[in-house]
Amino acid sequence: MEQGAAEQQPRTRAWVPAQAGPAVPRRHSVRGQVLTALRHALIGGELLPGEVYSAPALAERYGVSATPVREAMQQLAGEGAVEVVPNRGFRVAERGARDLAELAEVRTMLEVPALIRLARALPPERWEELRPLAVEGVEAAARGDRAGYAEADHGFHRAVMSLTGNRRLTEVTGDLLRRVHWS
Known part of the structure; x- marks a missing residue:
């Protein structure tokens, strides 16, 4: 880690999809739909490594509450795709x-x-x-x-x-x- 890197504040970024608009999750399985949409956004490069994304901003983008986004992001954290940044959101993991x-x-x-x-x-x-x-x-x-x-x-x-x-x-x-x- 470079000197001073620990002191830097993580940037919170509003997510803007690469295409016309994100797929809006259906209500019957909101958490699962959000998880699928987030996986596609990660794999597609729409969520950038090292960037911090807030659950409320992503929730607004998908037209859902922040709870299913947080739940999906917690699962992605368990899978190593993102890291929890307390009081800020989730940072997309960087792979070397x-x-x-x-x-x-x-x-x-x-x-x-x-x-x-x-x-x-x-x-x-x-x-x-x-x-x-x-x-x-x-x-x-x-x-x-x-x-x-x-x-x-x-x-x-x-x-x-x-x-x-x-x-x-x-x-x-x-x-x-x-x-x-x-x-």
Whole structure:
């Protein structure tokens, strides 16, 4: 940390979406809708690393109360996407090259042995079932849809890992992949 960096006040930023307007969450699952919208904003680069965003400002933007925004941001904090800044809001986490390399190394340590085991055990038709998920990710990447790609990629990897029958492995690798996508 640079000298004096701890003394700097975090900037609170009003969120302005990159496109015409944010998707407005529906009332039947406000927290879940807000969480999905915030994930897309993080992955899409609409919420910038190092910036602090207040729950009331985000809530106003989505047309909801601050409570579901705070709840969604708390979950994102648990996932490592944001950090709580007391009395200010939430700072979008910054990932350095070392962080990404470490995440990639851990994923490799978990996923490669699982894939080798699956390659020996699964018939070709089971692998073929994954093709639509892979195509979805390729198409989203071709469109430049970062959030769509991240969603499709996460779905593909979750489906592959679920073939192991190990719920914990699927959960842990999913969390690691999500942390990579925040970057």
